[in-house]
Amino acid sequence: MTITAKCEECGAGIAIPNDAIVSEIVECKECSSEFEVASIVQGRVELKKAEVAEEDWGE
C-alpha cells in the first residue's frame, strides 16, 4: 500500500516510497518543495522541511 503525506506548502499529496526510511528526502511533484521524513510510525509518515542547499554542499 502506498503511503501518502500532505505537502505543507501546496497541499498536494506526496507519495512516499515503500522502502523510505527516516531522514530520506521526498519531493512534492506539484511545487518541488523538498521534505525530510521525520518519522514513520504504523504507516503514518511525518515530514519536516528539508534543509536548503548551502554554498558548501557537495562532494
Add this chain to the structure above:
Amino acid sequence: MKLSITFDRLRWEEKWLIQEAEKLGCATELIDVKNLFFDVTGNSAKNEFGDVVLQRCISYYRSLFLTKILENFGIQVVNTSKVSETCGNKLVTSMLLAKAGIPTPKTYVSLSSESVAEAADSLGYPVVMKPFVGSWGRMISLANDAQTLATIVELKESLQNPIEHMYYLQEFVKRPPRDIRAIVVGGEIVASVYRNAGGTEWRTNVARGATTTAFKPDKELREIVLKAAEVVGGGVLGVDAMESKDGYLVHEVNNTVEFKGAQAASTTRIAKKIIEYVIRSEKR
C-alpha cells in the same frame, strides 16, 4: 565491529552504503548529525559511533567540524579531517598536486579584487573562476575576456562572505566535452567514467546533467589518479581529470564522493567496495 555512517542529507549513496554493509554482516547505524551536540571540552563522545565512522555529510564545514570532534575523541573517521581539509579547499588541493608533480591546470590566486585583472591577463583568457569551497560545478564561471571577468568580480564583491573577495583563477583547458571521474577506494581505482557534458553546458558535473560512460583507464591515467589520491591522504575519493593535448591533468579530488553517476555506468558495486575498505581500515 560496528560502523556508523554519518550524514546530514540522506542521498541514494548513503542508502546503498547501508544496504551493502548489512549484506556484509557489519553492524551499521545511520546517524543524522543534525540531531547531535557535543561537549567538545569533555573526554569522550557517547559510545554511539562504534569502531569507525564513514563520514558522508553533504555540508563541507559540518563534515569537517564533526570529523575533527570525533577524531579528538579518538574515534576513527573515513576520510580523515586532514583529507577533508585538503580536498575541500581548491587552493590547498592545487598546491599539493603541483608540489607532488601531478599534472594539474595552471592556477593563480588573487587575494583581492585589485589584482584579479592582472592575474587573468597573465594567465591568459579564457579563464575559469572557481570558488575555493564548493562542488557540483556551482559558481564556476568562464570568463572569455576582461569585461566578463570584471562583471563576475563585481558580483562577487557584492557578496558578504570575505572568502568571495579572494579569487581562484584557472586556465581553461581545451579538452573533449567530457572529463574523467575515477573513484579510488583504499589505493584501488574501483570505477572510471567519462562525464559527458549535457546539452549546451560546458561543465561536466553529473549535478549539471552530465551523463557517464565507463572506460578502462590506461597506465598513465592510473598512475596519476592513484598518486593524486595518495598525495591528498588516501581513503575514499573521487579524482577528477581532464584530457588535454599535453596529457592528463588532475583538477580536483573529492572527499565525500558521490557515485550515483559512476555506478550507472559501472558494473562494480562501488558501495560494497567502500564498505569493505572501511572494515579493512579499522585500526585494531
